[in-house]
Amino acid sequence: MNSSTYDEVFTPLSVNKFKHRARIALGNCPKQKPEMAQNVIPLQREASLTCSVEELVDQIIGPLQREVANLITCSKLKLEEALNIRSHREASISTCDLYNAGLATSFKKKQVYPSKNLKVLQTHHEQQETKRIPKPFSSTKIDKPFDICSPQTSEDLVEETALVLGPGMILLKHYIPFLEQVNIISKCRELGCGPGGFYRPGYNDGAKLHRYMMCLGLDWNPQTKSYGERRCHDNAAPPLLPNEFISLVCRALDHSHTLIERNLKVDNVNDALPKMSPDVCIVNFYPSNGRVGFHQDRYETQESLDKRLPVVSFSIGDSAEFLYGEQRDVNKAKSVLLESGDVLIFGGESRHIYHGVKAIVPDTAPPVLLEKTGLKPGRLNLTFRKY
Numbered sequence: 001m002n003s004s005t006y007d008e009v010f011t012p013l014s015v016n017k018f019k020h021r022a023r024i025a026l027g028n029c030p031k032q033k034p035e036m037a038q039n040v041i042p043l044q045r046e047a048s049l050t051c052s053v054e055e056l057v058d059q060i061i062g063p064l065q066r067e068v069a070n071l072i073t074c075s076k077l078k079l080e081e082a083l084n085i086r087s088h089r090e091a092s093i094s095t096c097d098l099y100n101a102g103l104a105t106s107f108k109k110k111q112v113y114p115s116k117n118l119k120v121l122q123t124h125h126e127q128q129e130t131k132r133i134p135k136p137f138s139s140t141k142i143d144k145p146f147d148i149c150s151p152q153t154s155e156d157l158v159e160e161t162a163l164v165l166g167p168g169m170i171l172l173k174h175y176i177p178f179l180e181q182v183n184i185i186s187k188c189r190e191l192g193c194g195p196g197g198f199y200r201p202g203y204n205d206g207a208k209l210h211r212y213m214m215c216l217g218l219d220w221n222p223q224t225k226s227y228g229e230r231r232c233h234d235n236a237a238p239p240l241l242p243n244e245f246i247s248l249v250c251r252a253l254d255h256s257h258t259l260i261e262r263n264l265k266v267d268n269v270n271d272a273l274p275k276m277s278p279d280v281c282i283v284n285f286y287p288s289n290g291r292v293g294f295h296q297d298r299y300e301t302q303e304s305l306d307k308r309l310p311v312v313s314f315s316i317g318d319s320a321e322f323l324y325g326e327q328r329d330v331n332k333a334k335s336v337l338l339e340s341g342d343v344l345i346f347g348g349e350s351r352h353i354y355h356g357v358k359a360i361v362p363d364t365a366p367p368v369l370l371e372k373t374g375l376k377p378g379r380l381n382l383t384f385r386k387y
């Protein structure tokens with residue numbers, strides 16, 4: 001046996017320990033508990049009777065050595081792949097990437113993937129453990145260490161990415177951290193249950209919108225398509241826009257600027273996507289059958305529209321099928337799924353895109369979010385603008 005290759009990777013079990021285990025496998029160890037003997041595979045027990053303990057040890061180490069050598073090659077390739085992907089993104093490699101790439105970050109931990117031959121030497125307890133260890137060649141992914149807590153942040157659940165849907169139109173996937181989603185829901189609930197809170201807008205002909213609505217900053221009247229200081233139906237003043245909402249919008253815009261500067265060749269990032277600090281927000285709650293027709297947002301002040309200041313939209317809860325397009329014809333619209341934690345931004349050249357929510361996808365909200373907040377089935381949307 002070539003022990004140097006083997007020693008580079010992990011400390012081998014001592015021959016004595018192997019001998020001890022081999023005796024257990026052969027069923028002749030006086031200390032062996034009866035239930036352990038039941039786990040010995042009969043075929044291997046017979047085979048092992050025909051050779052010495054030392055030969056048995058060699059039979060075990062040989063395949064193990066090959067597997068370890070394969071594991072190192074496989075891990076190196078995966079690490080290179082991970083580094084390449086990351087260098088394209090100009091970001092540093094994370095623990096998560098290393099795990100996804102199939103390589104544990106802690107090289108101190110020696111992980112052994114037992115070969116089939118080793119199974120015969122395992123105690124009952126070890127066999128149970130082995131069942132949970134992924135085999136390196138059946139999957140490229142190595143499990144993360146066990147987390148004793150449930151995922152508490154959106155980063156734990158999903159990876160944050162960004163999509164450019166058009167000029168000045170960016171979708172920040174899973175951007176809002178879990179705890180901020182929780183805070184947004186609880187703030188919207190608090191405001192929504194007070195004066196100027198959620199109601200279901202209707203038209204003079206009796207038709208009702210397919211969503212509940214609350215305005216912040218200024219009231220938006222869907223029937224007259226105009227902003228005002230007070231709501232027509234109950235004269236309530238809309239609640240003020242909470243500072244934490246404004247900060248999150250500004251953060252998302254700053255982040256988008258950085259992404260545009262790094263990844264897109266634009267002469268002036270401020271032209272591509274002008275920055276703004278919102279002063280109005282429409283909070284929509286879509287039940288499972290909620291929707292909003294294909295429309296343009298063009299009722300803010302002329303200054304805001306001329307500057308093509310962006311619309312920033314947060315999605316929380318169930319996912320939505322969002323349609324958007326340059327033309328009024330909904331049949332020519334593109335579709336994108338907006339999930340909990342997503343931030344959609346459209347400003348600059350995309351400020352006047354047509355858009356709408358075709359459908360809510362039921363039961364797609366993260367269960368932990370529902371458990372934590374008690375949010376009803378449906379989707380919460382906050383759409384921010386500069387009036």
Ligand SMILES: O=C(O)CCC(=O)C(=O)O
Nearest residue numbers: 282284313356357381383
């Ligand atoms: O819910 C959405 O994502 C869109 C809302 C919207 O278009 C609006 O409030 O004008």
